[in-house]
Amino acid sequence: MAYLDIENFCKKFDNTEVLKGISFSIEKGEVVSIIGSSGSGKTTLLRCMNFLETPDEGKMTLDGERLLQCPQIKKEKESVLRSKRLNFGLVFQSFNLFPQYNVLNNVTLAPLLLLKTKIKELKKSLKEKKKTDKTVTSAYIKKTISEYKEEKKKEIDNDAKLLLEKTGLTDKTFNYPCQLSGGQQQRVAIARALALKPKILCFDEPTSALDPELTGEVLKVIRSLKNENRTMIIVTHEMGFAKNVSDKVIFMSDGVVVESGSPKEIFDNPKSEKLKSFLINLENKENI
Ligand SMILES: Nc1ncnc2c1ncn2[C@@H]1O[C@H](COP(=O)(O)OP(=O)(O)OP(=O)(O)O)[C@@H](O)[C@H]1O
Ligand SMILES: [Mg+2]
Structure with missing residues (x-):
């Protein structure tokens, strides 16, 4: 196929x-x-x-x-x-x-929105787990979510910068659309x-x-x-x-x-x- x-x-x-x-x-x-x-x-x-x-x-x-x-x-x-x-x-x-967003933020906006949804899902599943697993405490959930968020945000930022390099736009990273050809x-x-x-x-x-x-x-x-x-x-x-x-x-x-x-x-x-x-x-x- x-x-x-x-x-x-x-x-x-x-x-x-x-x-x-x-x-x-x-x-x-x-x-x-x-x-x-x-x-x-x-x-x-x-x-x-x-x-x-x-x-x-x-x-x-x-x-x-x-x-x-x-x-x-x-x-x-x-x-x-x-x-x-x-x-x-x-x-x-x-x-x-x-x-209203600079070049970098134009590229990261959609992945960040998607990340928000994923975080919601992760939170929900951890809260579910907490009901049956005593090791899953509120503090544990908070820490896990915050680490996940940080890691993913960094990944999104790095990916976007690589894509801007690939498309020859590194020097325009912080410019706004109206400043571009x-x-x-x-x-x-x-x-x-x-x-x-x-x-x-x-x-x-x-x-x-x-x-x-x-x-x-x-x-x-x-x-x-x-x-x-x-x-x-x-x-x-x-x-x-x-x-x-x-x-x-x-x-x-x-x-x-x-x-x-x-x-x-x-x-x-x-x-x-x-x-x-x-x-x-x-x-x-x-x-x-
Ligand atoms: N939402 C719509 N409501 C009514 N007619 C539509 C709609 N969208 C497209 N059409 C009609 O469908 C036909 C095909 O349009 P389409 O935009 O797909 O052509 P195209 O091949 O992309 O043309 P172009 O090369 O000019 O971009 C046209 O006659 C257009 O008027
Ligand atoms: Mg067309």
């Missing part, structure tokens, strides 16, 4: 069918690019995979675990959705950083997504809001993540990059996967008329 398996995703908004039975699979460590014209359903597909939308139909399995089966008999609790969502890191076109902000967004240690990193046109001279620095970071064998799905209009970095390319049009294959197959030997005209249109645009 593949690492990620998407089967027959269908999604309607009102009466418009936006996804019409999307299926594909990804192996661990693979980089898959999704290309297609505006309105073909790429963002909707990512949002369905990330539990930001619920497909009307479809199944999703990740790393042997069935994460989604639609239609659902019962709506899932927000806490369940949240924990399922953690399997995926999302980087959007607009960076969506928290303007678009490319730097997008690199913070990537570090922030990585901080939650997702199994799959999803990018939705990560460079389309950037000036061309800033695009390269973001693509360089994504390329370095490929070298670490991270599994990634990249929705992109950067065909050169998709050709270069992907193991597999999926071409979507009008809510269906029209063609998928290696970059060579998709870019050098397109079969369908739709893909051929998509590529020719792009070429013409680039030549204007």
Whole structure:
């Protein structure tokens, strides 16, 4: 079985069918690019995979675990959705950083919130244990929690600093988003997504809001993540990059996967008329 398996995703908004039975699979460590014209359903597909939308139909399995089966008999609790969502890191076109926090705090915020939940759970289980185990005293619980908290906080801080180093932002650690260029902000967004240690990193046109001279620095970071064998799905209009970095390319049009294959197959030997005209249109645009 593949690492990620998407089967027959269908999604309607009102009466418009936006996804019409999307299926594909990804192996661990693979980089898959999704290309297609505006309105073909790429963002909707990512949002369905990330539990930001619920497909009307479809199944999703990740790393042997069935994460989604639609239609659902019962709506899932927000806490369940949240924990399922953690399997995926999302980087959007607009960076969506928290303007009131510095770079480091933008990266550590979500892991710290998660730590709070874990501490609550630990406290609860220790209190439960106290009922039957005399060695578990109130003082012991307090000490255990405080040590755990300190250790984890240090870990989160160190991880964040390593991620900032990896994304070339060490000198911006204490700066605020408004003091950064678009490319730097997008690199913070990537570090922030990585901080939650997702199994799959999803990018939705990560460079389309950037000036061309800033695009390269973001693509360089994504390329370095490929070298670490991270599994990634990249929705992109950067065909050169998709050709270069992907193991597999999926071409979507009008809510269906029209063609998928290696970059060579998709870019050098397109079969369908739709893909051929998509590529020719792009070429013409680039030549204007
Ligand atoms: N929440 C929504 N309600 C109604 N229609 C929606 C909603 N979200 C998306 N759509 C419609 O679904 C279609 C696909 O949109 P989507 O954003 O997935 O396309 P896309 O391939 O990502 O396009 P682009 O390349 O421009 O980002 C569009 O026609 C859009 O108007
Ligand atoms: Mg989109």
